[in-house]
Amino acid sequence: MNAPAPRTVPLHPLFGVEVQDVELATVDDTGHARIRALFETHSVLLFRGQDLTDDDHMRLAERFGPIEDRNADERPKGEKMSVPSVSNIREDGSLTGEMDLHTLHLKANMLWHCDSTFMPQPALCNILIGRIVTRTGGETQLASTRAAWAQMPETLKARLRHVRLRHHYSHSRARISPELAALPMFHKWPAQSWPAVWRNPVNGAEALYVASHAYEVEGMDPKAGAGLIDEALEWATQSRFVFSHRWNVGDVLVWDQRAVLHRATPWNSSEPRKLTSLCVSATDEDGLAAMTMR
Ligand code: OGA
Ligand code: MN
8 A cells, every 4th residue: 555645734825845754765656756746836845854865865856857967077987976065064074264265156055046047957956955054044045936926016027927038157156256256167058048937837837937147138138137137036035935944954855946946044154064955957848848949
């Protein structure tokens, strides 16, 4: 007999659920189908107290789709990718300094964004696991761009409904530091252009699709376009659309990049923090085909 459907507890009145009674290391196909259905509906899933190895993390991500591998070009052929981490801990165990380029890169994560909108195949989801967590600060915030779009005034909606935004990785980094933005890792991909609305093909729900990486609106004066992007971001990230997650070790947080913006929040830089992160790339079945054609 199949395991009973997991219990869910809302994280926020508009989106997100904590999923209980699931051991992610051992989910089977039926179990994953249930998780996937919850993902499509609620946009954010939280699983607590999970004991996942990096290999388990990879297996979980693979169930959602192709694992994103941003550094494939930098590794010797045949070498397996390792699970990336978002962390202020250096390899020797020391913590990165306030003005290190790496710290500045982490600061850029504090701008509202969706992952990988600057890549030809943007992300469907990110699966973050709490490994070393801070005592204070360091929450990850998530904003529902689905709820924000549904409640957006028609006048602003009309200005966004048929436009395409250009995204470039270096743009979000330039907001923090020109030196950071100049690094080759932020120039691997040419600018990508995406409609400002992503429609979920499973349930038809539309969501605003914008990020800190977006810098102009196609066919619009650059300054006016940047202004419209700012307006859209400002609307979508009002506190009523935001859920703040305080990390515990063993938390697994999965969010739908097509329906959620996210950002890290500051913490005391003398505290270590490490999350492991796997992004899964969006495929045509996730609505990417429609995003490319429109
Ligand atoms: C990410 C990210 C936020 C955080 O992993 O893509 O933005 O809280 N992380 O570290
Ligand atoms: Mn991110």
